[in-house]
Amino acid sequence: MLNLRGAKRVVILGGGTAGWFAALSLRKIFSVAVEIRVIESSQIGVVGVGEGGLLNLQAALHSIDIDTNDFVCETGATYKWGFSYEGWRTGAKDDRYFHPFASAEGLASKWEKSGGFPLISAMIHNGIEMPDYLRGMELIKNNASQQEAKQALDDKQVDIISSFHFDSYKIAEFFKKTALARNIVHQDAIVDDVQTNEQGRVVAVVTREGERIELDLVVDASGLSRKIIGKVVPSRWQSFGEHLLMDRAIPFYMPHPEKNPGLVSRAIALSSGWMWQIPLVNRVGAGYVYSSKHVSDEDAAAEIESHLGYAVKPQRVIRFEPGCYEQVWVGNVLSVGLASGFVEPLEATSIGQMIESVRNFVRVLTLSQGIVSDSAVREFNMSNHQSWIEVRDFLRMHYDCPRRDTPFWRDVAATPLPDAYRALKECMQLRAPRLLDLEGYTLHGRRGIFHVINWMFVATGLGLIPRDAVKTELMALPNEGKQAVGEFLAWLQQRKTAATAAAAT
Ligand SMILES: Cc1cc2nc3c(=O)[nH]c(=O)nc-3n(C[C@H](O)[C@H](O)[C@H](O)COP(=O)(O)OP(=O)(O)OC[C@H]3O[C@@H](n4cnc5c(N)ncnc54)[C@H](O)[C@@H]3O)c2cc1C
Structure with missing residues (x-):
């Protein structure tokens, strides 16, 4: 069981798209008495790729109260209608x-x-x-x-x-600006150590300068450096190689x-x-x-x-x-974004997957009212893992090609x-x-x-x-179904003829 009642601080380790999105999402569900702190390092920086969203991007922006027009202006975004x-x-x-x-x-x-x-x-x-x-x-x-x-x-x-294409640096900057205006604390520091208690729960992170920051919940959004999940707390890595x-x-x-x-x-x-x-x-x-x-x-x-x-x-x-961690929520650690896994850039699944993971995490925390059962965490992990498997299989289909x-x-x-x-x-x-x-x-x-x-x-x-x-x-379609099919095919043919005529003029 994870008891978050009386929690004082949530630390997000990492200030890329995943870290700031998680911070903005969690700010909405924790009371003002709980500090949400993003610790990231300007020396390490962000991965600097990942510029295409999926269909859940607009809903995700709405879920953190970001206006789509602001997003477009601030991130140099363009329309994305597919691939x-x-x-x-x-x-x-x-x-x-x-x-x-x-x-x-x-x-x-x-x-x-x-x-x-x-x-x-x-x-x-x-x-x-x-x-x-x-x-x-x-x-x-x-x-x-x-x-x-x-x-x-x-x-x-x-x-x-x-959906949108957007500048990967500008999106992190825009989320950061929004977060700072919403009482989210930002700290520019390198985290060198992550401390756990006897039960294996993370209790603090320690910066290179030696500052020890105590915490109740930590989101590992440290990108490909994967600081916590799989290193400090155990989780199985599943390679898709x-x-x-x-x-x-x-x-x-x-x-x-x-x-x-x-x-x-x-x-x-x-x-x-x-x-x-x-x-x-x-x-x-x-x-x-x-x-x-x-x-x-x-x-x-x-x-x-x-x-x-x-x-x-x-x-x-x-x-x-290519691969993912099978358990991305372990004890009081949730890993999101590249820290939790990455398949490859095809179909731009990574940010879409991260959004779903954070959305589900928020759902579980909200429904749990601060007391999260082990079975809720287990189910979260199974669901998250299935989503990775879907990505793996969907992408594998793309390579099932005749070349x-x-x-x-x-x-x-x-x-x-x-x-x-x-x-x-x-x-x-x-x-x-x-x-x-x-x-x-x-x-x-x-x-x-x-x-x-x-x-x-x-x-x-x-x-x-x-x-x-x-x-x-x-x-096997009933007669009216067959008729609808015929009308549809005729409509398609008409559109094709009209388009050919328009192109010729
Ligand atoms: C080649 C490539 C192409 C991609 N294309 C797409 C795409 O088209 N669409 C898509 O959805 N996704 C894509 N992705 C994935 C996408 O880049 C990420 O999902 C997205 O940018 C989120 O990254 P992140 O926030 O997890 O990590 P990052 O952006 O790398 O952020 C990690 C953060 O952790 C911090 N950090 C790390 N270690 C420490 C430490 N010790 N102390 C303090 N801070 C630390 C860093 O400073 C940084 O702020 C692509 C990825 C790759 C590799």
Whole structure:
């Protein structure tokens, strides 16, 4: 049991996106008598990458009473409507598929039947690209400006929900500024020691200057240095290296390749991994994430330049092992953000996962009224772990692609599939995936980070659902269902004809 009644101080170790977000969230639930203190080191700094949000970003900002417009102004944010995957199938110049952030209001995803989506199945059966049903895709493809995107969103002319791209340094600064205005204490110091009592509870942290800061609850948001969980308090590390090969990244900045900042994050396949390009207002945050078994750091840096055709200034090499801690809440320690695990930058899952973890932590603390049972903590950890497993499997699916042209892509193809994804893939040979298939990734009906529609955008983009697989479910529709499918396909055809005519004028 964790007794937080009478708690005097909560320490957050780390002032990156995760640390400040946790501090702002906890400030809302602890009384003013409890000090919330963020200890971070300007000498160590933040990781300085992580510039793309997921669909839970807007709700997360609202949950800490941050106005979206303020967020956009202060962090140099641009609209993010999803992802563009380039070169993941054939490697040819025009090889591209999209994973857009589809709104549940879009026609095809609105019509759910027993957890399946017959209109999407009809698209698969007719060889139609899944994003074609979404209003707003033409803005992505035509490199619309931010103003055009805003107008379309305001006018509800798109079936896409927006998240944001943002500057990773500015987001931490903005959260910090907001936190300081809300009575959160900030201390710039390096923590060298973490002290525990006989029960293994953390009782204090000690700075390099020798200051001992007592605490009742500590959030380990120390990034990849992972100061507490797994070191001071025990937790099992689960490596995902058996299934996912990425373990290095070289970040750099580049100018916009097009007139306007794109509305999607780009993931461009290269010889031994892929390059992210995240368009902000004044620059693109980019990086090559790769497998160190297949390319050296020097050759990776050279490949960036040969791909872009100009010189760039690589910031540094970031090393990581894909994986997570199985228990992120141990005793009076919660670990969040990179301190709790990291899979890789694909699909920008890290901040989204951190937000869910903090949200669930706040929920458990609130419902517990200061007395947290061991079973609540156990359940939290199981749920959090399942979420990591979902990320692992979802990302593994992205590499279930047809490229075989370099040693890396051939090794990717030979890399084992996790059991749960393998089982899902088997089902996808015979029918489209449905909500039920993903329930194992969540506990007690809580939603995972990705909806089955997100899985389907990637699965169909990679051709992982055979056209014939959905035939039986379409045949089984009642007559009115079949009629609705026919009308939908006719509507899609009309839109296509109109778009072709508009492009020709
Ligand atoms: C290559 C790469 C690409 C990524 N891309 C994305 C993306 O597109 N989308 C996404 O959601 N996420 C992405 N991420 C993850 C994202 O960067 C992080 O989830 C996010 O920035 C939060 O980081 P953090 O706060 O956990 O750690 P950090 O930003 O590293 O902060 C750690 C903090 O701990 C402090 N600290 C560490 N040790 C000590 C100590 N001993 N004493 C005092 N302070 C200490 C540091 O000073 C710092 O303030 C990416 C990560 C990598 C590596």
